[in-house]
Amino acid sequence: MTRQLRLALRAYGVGGPGQHSLWKDPRVPKNASIDIDWYIAQAVAAEHARFDALFIVDSQFIDATYPPHYLNRLEPLTLLSAVATHTRNIGLVGTLSSTYNSPFNVARRFASLDHISGGRAGWNVVTSFDTGTSRNYGLDEHLDYATRYGRALEHVQVVRGLWDSYEDDAFPASGDVFLDPSKLHSLDHVGEHFRVDGPLNISRSPQGQPVIFQAGVSEEGRNLAAHVAEGIYAPGGSLADSRAYYSDIKRRAAALGRDPSHVVIFLGAQPVVASTDEEAHRLSREIFEADNDFSRKLAQFGRAFGAHDFSVYDLDAPFPDVAHLAEKSGRTRGASIVSRAATVGLSLRETVLEFTRYQPSPFTGSPSTVASAITSWFSAEAFDGLNVGFRTNDDLSAFVSDVVPLLQKSGLFRTEYAHDTLRGHLGLPIPANRWSVAS
Amino acid sequence: MTRQLRLALRAYGVGGPGQHSLWKDPRVPKNASIDIDWYIAQAVAAEHARFDALFIVDSQFIDATYPPHYLNRLEPLTLLSAVATHTRNIGLVGTLSSTYNSPFNVARRFASLDHISGGRAGWNVVTSFDTGTSRNYGLDEHLDYATRYGRALEHVQVVRGLWDSYEDDAFPASGDVFLDPSKLHSLDHVGEHFRVDGPLNISRSPQGQPVIFQAGVSEEGRNLAAHVAEGIYAPGGSLADSRAYYSDIKRRAAALGRDPSHVVIFLGAQPVVASTDEEAHRLSREIFEADNDFSRKLAQFGRAFGAHDFSVYDLDAPFPDVAHLAEKSGRTRGASIVSRAATVGLSLRETVLEFTRYQPSPFTGSPSTVASAITSWFSAEAFDGLNVGFRTNDDLSAFVSDVVPLLQKSGLFRTEYAHDTLRGHLGLPIPANRWSVAS
Numbered sequence: 001m002t003r004q005l006r007l008a009l010r011a012y013g014v015g016g017p018g019q020h021s022l023w024k025d026p027r028v029p030k031n032a033s034i035d036i037d038w039y040i041a042q043a044v045a046a047e048h049a050r051f052d053a054l055f056i057v058d059s060q061f062i063d064a065t066y067p068p069h070y071l072n073r074l075e076p077l078t079l080l081s082a083v084a085t086h087t088r089n090i091g092l093v094g095t096l097s098s099t100y101n102s103p104f105n106v107a108r109r110f111a112s113l114d115h116i117s118g119g120r121a122g123w124n125v126v127t128s129f130d131t132g133t134s135r136n137y138g139l140d141e142h143l144d145y146a147t148r149y150g151r152a153l154e155h156v157q158v159v160r161g162l163w164d165s166y167e168d169d170a171f172p173a174s175g176d177v178f179l180d181p182s183k184l185h186s187l188d189h190v191g192e193h194f195r196v197d198g199p200l201n202i203s204r205s206p207q208g209q210p211v212i213f214q215a216g217v218s219e220e221g222r223n224l225a226a227h228v229a230e231g232i233y234a235p236g237g238s239l240a241d242s243r244a245y246y247s248d249i250k251r252r253a254a255a256l257g258r259d260p261s262h263v264v265i266f267l268g269a270q271p272v273v274a275s276t277d278e279e280a281h282r283l284s285r286e287i288f289e290a291d292n293d294f295s296r297k298l299a300q301f302g303r304a305f306g307a308h309d310f311s312v313y314d315l316d317a318p319f320p321d322v323a324h325l326a327e328k329s330g331r332t333r334g335a336s337i338v339s340r341a342a343t344v345g346l347s348l349r350e351t352v353l354e355f356t357r358y359q360p361s362p363f364t365g366s367p368s369t370v371a372s373a374i375t376s377w378f379s380a381e382a383f384d385g386l387n388v389g390f391r392t393n394d395d396l397s398a399f400v401s402d403v404v405p406l407l408q409k410s411g412l413f414r415t416e417y418a419h420d421t422l423r424g425h426l427g428l429p430i431p432a433n434r435w436s437v438a439s
Numbered sequence: 440m441t442r443q444l445r446l447a448l449r450a451y452g453v454g455g456p457g458q459h460s461l462w463k464d465p466r467v468p469k470n471a472s473i474d475i476d477w478y479i480a481q482a483v484a485a486e487h488a489r490f491d492a493l494f495i496v497d498s499q500f501i502d503a504t505y506p507p508h509y510l511n512r513l514e515p516l517t518l519l520s521a522v523a524t525h526t527r528n529i530g531l532v533g534t535l536s537s538t539y540n541s542p543f544n545v546a547r548r549f550a551s552l553d554h555i556s557g558g559r560a561g562w563n564v565v566t567s568f569d570t571g572t573s574r575n576y577g578l579d580e581h582l583d584y585a586t587r588y589g590r591a592l593e594h595v596q597v598v599r600g601l602w603d604s605y606e607d608d609a610f611p612a613s614g615d616v617f618l619d620p621s622k623l624h625s626l627d628h629v630g631e632h633f634r635v636d637g638p639l640n641i642s643r644s645p646q647g648q649p650v651i652f653q654a655g656v657s658e659e660g661r662n663l664a665a666h667v668a669e670g671i672y673a674p675g676g677s678l679a680d681s682r683a684y685y686s687d688i689k690r691r692a693a694a695l696g697r698d699p700s701h702v703v704i705f706l707g708a709q710p711v712v713a714s715t716d717e718e719a720h721r722l723s724r725e726i727f728e729a730d731n732d733f734s735r736k737l738a739q740f741g742r743a744f745g746a747h748d749f750s751v752y753d754l755d756a757p758f759p760d761v762a763h764l765a766e767k768s769g770r771t772r773g774a775s776i777v778s779r780a781a782t783v784g785l786s787l788r789e790t791v792l793e794f795t796r797y798q799p800s801p802f803t804g805s806p807s808t809v810a811s812a813i814t815s816w817f818s819a820e821a822f823d824g825l826n827v828g829f830r831t832n833d834d835l836s837a838f839v840s841d842v843v844p845l846l847q848k849s850g851l852f853r854t855e856y857a858h859d860t861l862r863g864h865l866g867l868p869i870p871a872n873r874w875s876v877a878s
Contacts, residue, residue, distance in 0.1 A: 014617075020617075023612055023617050030610065030612040030617075031610075034554045034641065034642065036523075036524060036554070036555045040524070059640065060543065060547075060640065061640070062623075062638060062640045063623075063638075064618060064620035064623050068617050068618070070640065071617075071618055071623075071640065072605070072610070072640065072641055072642045073640055073641060074551045074554060074555065074641070075547045075548050075550075075551035075641075077516065077517055077520075077548070078516055078517065078520040078548055078551040078552050078555060079520070079551065079555070081516075081517040081518070081520035081521045082520045082521060082523060082524045082555050084475075084521060085475060085479070085521045085524065085525065086524065100541065100543075100544070101544065102539065102576055102577075104499065104539075104575045104576055105539070105540065108499075108514045109514050109516070109517055111514075112513045112514035112517040112518065113517050115473045115475070115513060116475045116513065116517060116518070116521050132636070135634075135635075135636040136543045136635055136636055136637060137541055137543055137635070138541075138633060138634045138635060166511070171469065171470075171511070173462055173469040178453075178459075178462050178469075178507050178510075179503060179507070179510055181503035184501075184502075184503050184510075194577060195574075195577045196574075196575055196576070196577060197571070197574040197575055198575060199501060199502075201498065201499065201500070201501045201509065201510065201511065201512055202473065202511055202512060202513070202514075203473065203511045
């Protein structure tokens with residue numbers, strides 16, 4: 001089967017990471033990030049354009065330095081449940097931390113969303129890494145990196161086990177038999193991190209199990225992704241970086257005996273589309289300049305090191321010794337920064353400026369330029385799909401009305417939904433219930 | 440101000456406690472308990488009748504002996520978020536266990552529902568008491584009774600503290616100021632059971648904070664209710680029992696310095712309405728006989744003792760020694776059973792038959808009989824409101840079209856909504872933000 005492009009919409013509230021000034025845009029409601037109608041409108045627009053999924057990011061810690069969208073946000077599962085009944089086809093992927101939610105609760109909530117949406121739920125598994133978050137849950141420090149990922153793997157396995165509590169034909173509901181008790185199974189899981197008996201008190205949905213998403217970047221993160229992810233949010237970067245990540249993940253999955261096409265890799269992107277390439281680049285630069293504030297960048301920069309406060313250092317002294325923080329957070333961004341600063345001998349100020357410098361999206365330009373770039377990156381196996389984010393409804397509309405039709409015309413992207421589940425859209429099989437297989 | 444009757448609808452799926460055969464009714468979809476449209480239809484009907492709230496019960500443990508509605512159910516917060524965008528006025532009360540959900544997650548989820556619904560969320564705080572549930576969360580045994588309630592009280596206090604993280608005017612969103620940082624507050628709670636720093640990453644809704652509901656029955660439960668509950672689900676029983684419970688709770692609240700009218704007591708009821716009293720009583724008996732199965736009753740009976748398995752005992756021997764289980768569960772039903780069996784010298788079989796005998800609802804009869812009974816119980820201060828449950832949409836329709844108008848005609852129940860928040864409906868004040876008060 002020919003590879004088909006996938007498109008997900010990363011929902012936007014009052015901007016995203018690093019966007020502090022978007023709330024001043026008259027087209028953006030000041031309370032957009034807690035306005036359910038704002039999200040429903042995005043989902044409806046994306047579904048009208050035949051997108052695969054709506055994706056909701058999340059975070060559990062703030063202080064006053066965080067960008068507006070972080071400060072005041074809806075919780076993903078409640079948000080997506082409300083969106084579900086106003087859409088019919090689009091997938092609904094929510095972020096939830098495996099570190100701060102018990103497997104039984106996670107399994108229930110996504111299974112419930114999966115029923116409410118008729119088989120369109122996806123769980124983006126994150127492990128949460130900053131100290132601020134851990135202190136909202138009674139811990140002094142976040143779990144160390146290896147424990148966090150080992151625990152995450154076991155967590156996902158328990159959740160999947162709970163999702164199979166009922167076989168698909170467990171409820172004949174005929175004659176005198178509502179439930180066939182032989183088709184209800186306890187899990188009786190006893191592992192290193194969890195003990196969960198089950199069974200779960202909800203049946204499987206039309207797609208069998210919600211789809212597992214993950215954003216594996218570090219070594220352990222990539223291994224987790226290769227083991228359990230069916231959708232992946234890739235870190236982005238250059239074409240070469242993206243191709244390297246893509247082939248690495250597919251290779252790891254294949255080495256574990258998985259079909260690499262059942263690991264769908266989405267690259268995060270914020271396309272900037274205008275009538276001409278020049279206009280798009282001017283707009284892109286304008287967006288950058290609107291938030292080009294050094295003290296905010298310094299705060300955001302610290303988040304690659306577990307929300308470390310860099311304002312305590314002399315900006316013009318050599319880059320401080322924070323390698324242990326980068327390692328602890330388990331994200332490669334911190335490690336790259338430390339390595340680059342040491343190799344070139346940069347000051348803190350120089351390092352921050354370099355890592356927050358202007359880097360226009362590779363998908364910036366006129367509609368045909370953007371469509372061509374998407375096509376060539378896709379063909380080069382830099383991604384299976386894009387997870388696109390926008391600043392305003394106007395930006396989404398421009399992409400949908402001017403770029404998507406070009407992708408459809410070239411046969412890269414669907415013109416009609418062929419399925420009504422998220423697994424269907426992504427070409428993922430319905431996992432057979434483990435008990436039905438066994439018997 | 441004259442006391443006004445409140446009405447809540449206890450949502451129904453495929454029956455309720457003890458109802459095993461309702462799925463055979465051709466008017467009930469076999470998958471009703473996981474069908475979001477089924478719940479939306481109930482909410483819309485109840486809102487049309489100007490009900491105060493829709494109430495969603497919950498449980499986290501099943502085995503094959505449980506009634507159909509328990510076996511396969513939606514999770515309350517996802518369910519209510521979906522219902523929220525299809526209604527405009529009715530309150531939305533969801534059950535969530537304080538024992539198995541962290542305060543930060545509880546605070547976020549209800550605050551999110553509160554924004555999605557425009558200020559209509561309520562949290563029914565339960566502590567969960569059976570061993571099966573604890574084993575779904577990695578514990579061998581449920582927490583003992585005193586710990587569970589002490590922990591619940593602190594849990595609610597933390598959640599309320601988190602709900603006040605932002606003062607109401609924290610987001611001026613004008614000039615250059617999106618957030619006024621002086622109006623964002625950490626909680627920095629350190630208590631016996633929880634340590635939670637905060638702040639919460641979501642602002643207060645139009646009703647300030649979601650409404651706290653509780654169902655306090657035991658001594659500790661009543662104290663918890665008197666301390667923190669704004670709505671109470673009362674245990675039911677005779678008119679004398681209900682009046683005694685009502686006055687006890689109001690007295691305890693007053694003794695703690697609270698305004699007793701700010702503790703709204705709902706009595707659970709399943710009215711059976713027909714064209715004549717005789718017809719209603721015939722119907723009521725028919726409903727009882729449909730599920731009059733001893734082995735199922737035995738299983739349900741065990742739930743008053745933490746889901747204890749009574750099938751291991753000789754049915755005709757004296758009632759077994761399970762006083763320790765009744766005490767551990769912290770519910771008074773178990774203790775009443777033990778005491779009655781010992782006093783009269785009943786066998787297990789006799790005890791089960793006595794405590795599961797036919798007891799028609801006091802609200803059984805023709806529309807005028809039912810309306811009169813409601814009026815007289817209300818006037819006698821047996822309750823401030825009823826939390827009515829039904830078996831089918833037909834039963835709800837009969838109540839709404841034939842009984843509610845009589846209650847409206849007598850001035851007991853509203854004909855139009857005067858408010859659009861749950862606090863407004865229940866006559867509860869909007870709690871002032873603790874930080875605004877302090878400054």
